[in-house]
Amino acid sequence: MSRLSVRDLAVEASHGIGARPGRLFLTILGTVLGIAALVVTMGMAQTGAGQIARQFDAVGATQAVARAGEAQTMGGETRARTTLPWDSPDRVTRLAGVEAAALLADVDVAGARISAVPIVDPTAVAGVPPAVVATSPELLAGVRATLATGRMFDGGHDARSDRVVVLGSGAAERLAINRVDSQPSIFIGEDAYTVIGILDDTARRKDLLDAVILPLGTARTDFGLAAPGELQMRIAVGAGEVVAEQVPIALSPNTPENVEVQAPPTGGELQRNIRGDINIVFIALGGVALVVGGLGIANVTLLSVMERVGEIGLRRALGATRGQVATQFIVESVVVGLLGGLIGAALGVFVVVGVSVAQEWTPIIDMPLAIGSALLGGVIGLVAGAYPAVKAASLEPVAALRGGL
Amino acid sequence: MTTADVAAVDPAGTEVLGAAPVPPVIDLRALTRSFPGDPPVVALRPTDLVLQEGDYLSIVGPSGSGKSTLLNLLGLLDRPTGGEYFLDGEPSHTVNERRRTALRAGRIGFVFQAFHLLPHRTVLENVMLATIYAGVPRAERYGRAVAALERVHLEHRLTFRPTTLSGGERQRVAVARAVVTNPRLLLADEPTGNLDSTTSGEVLDLFDELHADGLTLAVITHDDDVAARAQRSVRITDGLLEVLR
Numbered sequence: 001m002s003r004l005s006v007r008d009l010a011v012e013a014s015h016g017i018g019a020r021p022g023r024l025f026l027t028i029l030g031t032v033l034g035i036a037a038l039v040v041t042m043g044m045a046q047t048g049a050g051q052i053a054r055q056f057d058a059v060g061a062t063q064a065v066a067r068a069g070e071a072q073t074m075g076g077e078t079r080a081r082t083t084l085p086w087d088s089p090d091r092v093t094r095l096a097g098v099e100a101a102a103l104l105a106d107v108d109v110a111g112a113r114i115s116a117v118p119i120v121d122p123t124a125v126a127g128v129p130p131a132v133v134a135t136s137p138e139l140l141a142g143v144r145a146t147l148a149t150g151r152m153f154d155g156g157h158d159a160r161s162d163r164v165v166v167l168g169s170g171a172a173e174r175l176a177i178n179r180v181d182s183q184p185s186i187f188i189g190e191d192a193y194t195v196i197g198i199l200d201d202t203a204r205r206k207d208l209l210d211a212v213i214l215p216l217g218t219a220r221t222d223f224g225l226a227a228p229g230e231l232q233m234r235i236a237v238g239a240g241e242v243v244a245e246q247v248p249i250a251l252s253p254n255t256p257e258n259v260e261v262q263a264p265p266t267g268g269e270l271q272r273n274i275r276g277d278i279n280i281v282f283i284a285l286g287g288v289a290l291v292v293g294g295l296g297i298a299n300v301t302l303l304s305v306m307e308r309v310g311e312i313g314l315r316r317a318l319g320a321t322r323g324q325v326a327t328q329f330i331v332e333s334v335v336v337g338l339l340g341g342l343i344g345a346a347l348g349v350f351v352v353v354g355v356s357v358a359q360e361w362t363p364i365i366d367m368p369l370a371i372g373s374a375l376l377g378g379v380i381g382l383v384a385g386a387y388p389a390v391k392a393a394s395l396e397p398v399a400a401l402r403g404g405l
Numbered sequence: 406m407t408t409a410d411v412a413a414v415d416p417a418g419t420e421v422l423g424a425a426p427v428p429p430v431i432d433l434r435a436l437t438r439s440f441p442g443d444p445p446v447v448a449l450r451p452t453d454l455v456l457q458e459g460d461y462l463s464i465v466g467p468s469g470s471g472k473s474t475l476l477n478l479l480g481l482l483d484r485p486t487g488g489e490y491f492l493d494g495e496p497s498h499t500v501n502e503r504r505r506t507a508l509r510a511g512r513i514g515f516v517f518q519a520f521h522l523l524p525h526r527t528v529l530e531n532v533m534l535a536t537i538y539a540g541v542p543r544a545e546r547y548g549r550a551v552a553a554l555e556r557v558h559l560e561h562r563l564t565f566r567p568t569t570l571s572g573g574e575r576q577r578v579a580v581a582r583a584v585v586t587n588p589r590l591l592l593a594d595e596p597t598g599n600l601d602s603t604t605s606g607e608v609l610d611l612f613d614e615l616h617a618d619g620l621t622l623a624v625i626t627h628d629d630d631v632a633a634r635a636q637r638s639v640r641i642t643d644g645l646l647e648v649l650r
Contacts, residue, residue, distance in 0.1 A: 319510020319538035
């Protein structure tokens with residue numbers, strides 16, 4: 001006959017919840033922690049993945065390397081299966097997505113001394129000589145290097161096998177050369193090479209900063225360089241897959257399988273991979289916290305039913321049906337769960353933002369995820385409140401009225 | 406709404422009672438309550454009792470005599486194991502649980518020994534609680550609750566919490582809650598059991614006023630002073646009811 005309206009139900013339930021604020025706090029604590037753990041987990045995973053992707057975007061996502069594939073010989077040595085052509089940079093820069101390319105090769109100087117003066121100084125401390133690397137003239141663009149001073153050698157130096165070198169900043173310091181306008185020379189063995197430039201910094205191949213860099217043509221003439229080592233490419237964002245597929249064909253049309261290309265995966269894939277790794281463990285932890293939180297709600301609601309036996313009896317005497325009594329307790333439990341979910345989600349968002357501020361990261365949180373977590377608290381309340389509500393409804397009014405209020 | 410319901414059951418009532426135009430509020434016919442066991446415990450032997458509208462009945466008897474059993478049966482809080490109980494002409498012993506709940510909400514007002522007021526709610530909210538389950542439209546609830554509290558002379562205590570009131574005032578709030586739905590019957594279970602003689606007097610005076618207004622009352626008590634106020638009285642001993650006056 002009399003149906004309890006939603007508004008009446010809300011009022012009765014809210015009074016039931018608000019009657020004991022201290023207990024309410026303890027009741028929702030488990031849910032708050034569980035939901036907060038969940039939001040922090042997923043928020044941090046997203047933020048971290050975004051952060052990693054950002055760093056990759058700067059260099060990693062736009063840099064690719066091609067090398068000759070290697071094979072094991074019968075004797076257990078590794079040998080290159082093919083050699084990259086000397087005109088590799090020309091071949092690959094014609095491809096869509098490749099913005100610049102440079103060949104690099106380590107040069108074996110057969111133990112030749114590298115110094116700024118052609119004198120053997122017996123008192124000098126024996127040091128490790130700087131590495132010698134031969135590159136094509138496009139090096140600066142290919143590895144995103146910058147010059148501190150001077151210039152890079154060009155195609156002409158390369159073609160004429162001119163004895164010119166560019167020093168890495170570290171190598172220049174070791175050789176005590178800091179300016180090139182006086183046309184200083186260095187000596188590799190007995191031969192003098194003119195220093196025409198000094199590298200300032202490079203995004204890839206940091207080892208170049210400690211190396212003596214000379215043109216490929218010079219290295220072939222003076223040191224008998226047989227084959228280029230690797231091809232560094234600067235590629236467009238998101239071009240990794242295309243480059244990985246097309247570069248081997250461009251470099252070795254007959255045996256593209258002999259060319260290995262390391263190209264970055266596309267950004268989304270990368271983020272997903274990272275997120276997936278971090279998530280599983282922490283979501284499991286959050287899930288455990290939620291179960292504990294739900295049990296907490298169930299426990300306290302059950303306790304509350306036992307304490308409010310007199311009230312339940314009174315309501316039944318006043319004409320409340322079993323359904324109305326059960327509904328009231330369910331609603332109370334759902335609201336408690338929802339409250340815990342809201343506080344937990346807010347707390348989680350604050351933690352993610354706080355950590356991000358401390359790390360100078362950009363916090364990334366899916367709004368649907370945060371809202372969903374809050375709602376999940378309500379669902380937990382619903383599940384946890386079901387049994388206590390049934391218990392409350394099954395109380396006989398006669399027995400219930402005997403309990404005081 | 407009460408008047409409409411009375412009109413609806415009236416034809417059935419007249420049929421059962423023959424000439425009487427208005428059915429009695431309570432009409433017990435061989436009402437029995439026994440509890441299963443070996444042997445079964447008979448808490449209330451077959452009992453006949455008729456309470457007309459406007460009657461004021463006191464039910465006395467020692468502890469464990471079956472007073473509470475009778476009150477629970479009268480209040481539809483418990484089902485009889487035998488016999489018939491017509492409440493306001495309606496055969497309450499045959500109707501389903503839902504209808505019994507509705508009858509409880511609309512026809513009966515309860516007053517308990519321990520008051521049973523919600524401690525965290527105001528006096529007004531406690532009284533309005535009864536109107537929620539009785540299906541009183543929201544717009545009428547406030548006015549009726551205030552009117553009920555005026556009737557028990559507590560209109561100056563609307564926003565107080567029960568814990569700040571004296572025992573007598575609390576029981577008057579409980580009475581206001583019981584009458585706010587315009588019940589046909591007021592059932593009181595030891596209403597003065599937790600009160601001293603002065604405050605008992607307040608509550609009993611209130612009952613007299615309600616009786617004078619035409620309300621039907623049934624009061625369970627073991628206090629002879631309380632019983633003396635009622636115009637009719639029955640005694641229960643070992644589940645057997647005898648009419649004193």
